[in-house]
Amino acid sequence: MKEQRQVVELDSPPAKPRRFVFVLLDNFTMLCFASALESLRIANRMAGQELYSWYLVGEGGEQVQCSAGTSFSVDGDLGELLRDDTVMLCGGIDVQQATTRRLLNWIRREARKGLTIGGLCTAGYTMAKAGLIDGKRATIHWENQDSFAEEFDEVELTKSVFVVDGTRMTTAGGTSSIDLMLKLIADDHGEELANAVADQLIYSSIRTDQDTQRLSVPTRIGVRHPKLSQVIQMMEANIEEPISPSILAKDVGMSTRQLERLFRRYLNRSPKRYYMELRLQKARNLLMQTDMSVINVALACGFASPSHFSKCYRAHYDTTPYRERGTQAARLSI
Structure with a gap:
């Protein structure tokens, strides 16, 4: 043809x-x-x-x-x-x-x-x-x-x-x-x-420099609840200095117990647990992609002490931050 x-x-x-x-x-x-x-x-x-x-x-x-x-x-x-x-x-x-x-x-x-x-x-x-x-x-x-x-x-x-x-x-x-x-x-x-x-290119939605790269919070988590989305955005914006669940709840006009129920219903975890996972995810990115010391990574992710950071990291990733850093260094040297 x-x-x-x-x-x-x-x-x-x-x-x-x-x-x-x-x-x-x-x-x-x-x-x-x-x-x-x-x-x-x-x-x-x-x-x-x-x-x-x-x-x-x-x-x-x-x-x-x-x-x-x-x-x-x-x-x-x-x-x-x-x-x-x-x-x-x-x-x-x-x-x-x-x-x-x-x-x-x-x-x-x-x-x-x-x-x-x-x-x-x-x-x-x-x-x-x-x-x-x-x-x-x-x-x-x-x-x-x-x-x-x-x-x-x-x-x-x-x-x-x-x-x-x-x-x-x-x-x-x-x-x-x-x-x-x-x-x-x-x-x-x-x-x-x-x-x-x-x-x-079958490219029907041309984006400009005003468009952001990540999906919106509701789309990302698969939940369209405005107050839940608002709380998660606040968490993501405050990793270095975490905000307590009671203040988060107050800022969106609900009680701490209501916020707990909201997270349990839609995300099957507590607000505290979800926040911790966000902080640990950032910590892992910093360990894998920078040469920041483990102590500085801990501080950047809202952990007051390296020992507490290491304990939380190990519970979530089944390895310590120091071993994670060592594994990454070995991989890059290959």
Whole structure:
């Protein structure tokens, strides 16, 4: 069957394609990279001309493995780029290990040329480590938000799907690469082309930088009870200095006993237990993703003493914080 498509007419076709240089970090997330690349490919197809080109690089200049275990051949090593290139760092799991000294030196050098640089998924960490987003707004996957905020307090961290601040761009991971690329395509060549690309991707809800990355509390917990959602939001916003159940109950206009019944009915646990699980989850993220001491992790998650923290952690995860940290360090050294 002969393929038919309607070509989007551009008001002013570019003199030459805009080149994107994708920097694949070890264990990069394939979805983020593929979403960005496919958006550019489809833009070319829908315009009937080459609006964008791309070039893949990685340390060593040969192959880079993604987090799914598949290896990708790259076009070159970390070398000299052109002044009008757009750089997209593609991160994934274990981004701290993938952010090598050589990579940091290279990206700092290229940044001095005034290049536009973006970080997909966890590559916002690499940009922050290189000092590229000091004093700027940025985002990163919600799972990495706690550790990022602890390490880079000079960056204005948001929970947006993506952020564009001047010549610096960051995304939250997953399909947020599509949202960022659609914005860039719209800025370059108009909304009509961006919408045509979205249609080809069967992407019916285009998000902006005003959209947040996580599901709402009711959707996440599967319960649509306004007061329960309000209490959980308060808990999530007050991890370092936990609020007592009695104050939480009072703030939403109910008694402590009513709050207890609400949690038991919908979440099959007490408010105190649910709050503890939130704090321990954050603690585990910090242990796995930062080099913060166990004592500082305990304090950041509202535990007054390391011994109490260790006792609660062991009861929930069946291991101690110190062993968790040791296991993570051993895994990263492999």
